[in-house]
Amino acid sequence: MKKLALLAGTALALAIGAVSGAAAADKLKACWVYTGPIGDFGYSYQHDQGRLAVEKELGDKVETAYVENVAEGPDAERVFERFAREGCGIVFGTSFGFMDPELKVAKKFPDVKFEHATGYKSAPNMGLYNARFYEGRYILGQIAAKESKKGLAGYIVSFPIPEVVMGINAFMLGAQSINPDFKIKIVWVNSWFDPGKEADAAKALFDQGADIIVQHTDSTAAIQVAEERGLKGFGQSSDMIKFAPKAQMTAIVDDWGPHYIKSVKAVLDGTWKAEDVWEGIKDGTVHMADYTNMSDETKKLAEETEAKIVGGWNPFTGPIFDQDGKERYADGVVAPDGDLLGMNWYVKGVDDKLPQ
């Protein structure tokens, strides 16, 4: 049984990933905790690209470390505590589910700086950061409405959390600004990550008449189906143009680099303080991949909308009605951030019942 234990131990060590050694005294050590594998080419991959950007930008002033595949729960608390004890100057928790364990450790180590992505609990030494992906989704909606011949897009989604619902609503608002009768078919795959199911869902949606696919799941499977069928779609989290050179019209790319560089620099300069930042296209956290495979007119429209958003316009500006036709925001009223972060209703025109 000894050999077996050794085997299992090796497997676990491989699955958990590597943590680098102790920090040199004069360097700032910046540490990341990821929920998925950095090899997912999606959410955790993009956070790790941000870490690499910090290394590149700040060179030998910093040392970085990360742990991947950290389960949300008690395991996460051990990882945060270990990082705090190992001399990390700043620790980034990159997933919603790390919120409570990270906060607990932050209170225990007041001298270590913490930042948590996509959550809402903070402390004097724990700041928050998030990205306004919905800005990109509004642009996708406009492009889809312009380019779809059938006025019908297929939308693949994972779980009914506010982030996802916000994305669907922003997409629909964008599409309706071009074609008020635009329709979407929504398929829930109940998984963030299952390439096979994502491909099956994409095929089902295309078979039912959609000619554009939108996804809020992480793999490239759906856009590859679009490529095969000669139809169109959008990339998610990463620029997926290599997987679908003829099908990808653009992609919402998460670029955490600018924020991480800013935060780590602030720690180096001694100016860091716990903030609540929610950045979007303007700050470079949300980045639109090149607009291709669409008419020049659509491209121009997309660029104009992007410029408008950079200029400070919010896609969630009234009048906005919900599914029942009730007015949620009057003409000219901008939805407050708190409402967006807790969004649990569909805008008018979404033909789906929100799973509760």
Add this chain to the structure above:
Amino acid sequence: MLEAIILTIITAATPLLLAATGELVVEKSGVLNLGVEGMMVMGAVAGFAVTISTGSPLLGIVGGAVAGMLVSLIFAFVTLTLVANQVASGLALTLFGLGLSGLMGESFVGQPGLKLQSLDVPGLTDLPFVGKILFGQDILVYLSFAAVFGVSWFLNRTRAGLILRAVGDNHTSAHALGYSVVGVRYLAVAFGGAMAGLGGAYLSVAYTPLWVENMTAGRGWIALALVVFASWIPWRAAVGAYLFGAVTVLQFHAQAFGVGFPSQFLAMLPYLATVVVLVAISGNRRATLFNTPSSLGKSFVPDR
């Protein structure tokens, strides 16, 4: 529409069928290998790596089978030669496969793969409706059916198959008759590994030509359940795999069609169907017990 649905079901069912057929032979020899998921994911990464490096998806699926077989031999060594607990070793194999594949596949993340082409038969493939379904599939789909017939024939109609079943039913007697229990089981485990590897390679080379960590997403466990579902009869494994694929695909269509069911319920359907059939089958205890390998999961130490 029906044609499109059937085509999608075939791709969803094939990896399950390949892995389940292999595991069926393993279990018939009396070995319970719970490492199907780990072997599949190794097959997926190796299949993708070989495809990318050689430019040939065909070589890729061979590479996937070889990788699956190699890791299954680790399991065989630990459980058959060192006589370790099969359940624990199988679980360890899954963890090991998931970790090692992630490590091996690191440089392949974010690279587009090559897709295994379908074997089109000129004339026949263009037939309406049945053309694409019967004559427009890739080689692994045909292979999965060949494997079902081959395994069925092997187990029931050949002497070697009889020996394998004897080893699985009563290893002490088989040993007393002079058969090499450990030798037979090594071969069975290697075959199961190769088939799981093929199932994994199907994912990364034909189903969704890409590599990402953990891309098997639990299909190895489903293949394991299918073997029990099939009560160790190959054609029933095929029915199970297609039933599972069909319910998975149809629930997406139901959602897109706007059937007002909660999606979680629809997503649950394939598993619910599996449980219902398991209950139905287990109603007939004699038939079930007749097919169950009696030595399943039991370690064997030759007494010289």
